[in-house]
Amino acid sequence: MKNVKVLWVIIILLLVLSATLINKFVSGSVEPSEDGRTSVVLTKDERNLVLNEMRAFLVSVQGVSQAITNDDMETVAELAHKAGMVAEEGTPGSLLQKIPLGMKQLGFGTRKKFDEISETASTLKDADLARTQLDALMNNCIACHAIYRLPEPQ
């Protein structure tokens, strides 16, 4: 009888622990921001890494757009590939844990859209299609910036 009670205590503790872990994975390390967005709280180095990726995003968007204008679909494919999922390979797991699920989905979604641009640029070589895909991709930039911010660590 006593053993059963101990077992129940262990089961309940495990349930609480997994609920906490799942909750952490979904919500990330966040707090409300005065401007109505959600602040994602990172260390100085993590924040610098993300902002560095952001500036690279802008460079990629400009490069892909320029290549589309030049009807140079080979460069479109190459630049879009570099900005795709391969760019996530070095992202530390500890950083991903702090990023809320919705932001992760928008971030990976953007990477996947770059991969799609690369794939269709090398197969269909259609500049108009690539332009339409890039327009759609940029809605991800806008959506994420509207929801999240990265406050400077105090």
Ligand code: HEC
């Ligand atoms: C998954 C969310 C997300 C996506 C997608 C995203 N960004 Fe960002 N970006 C952020 C956040 C959060 C910041 C910090 C904003 C703040 O603190 O106000 C930021 C900041 C930036 C900055 C400022 C960098 C600096 O050094 O301060 C640039 C430039 C930028 N993003 C460009 C882009 C471009 C271009 C895209 C689309 C190709 C993009 N971002 C997509 C979340 C995102």
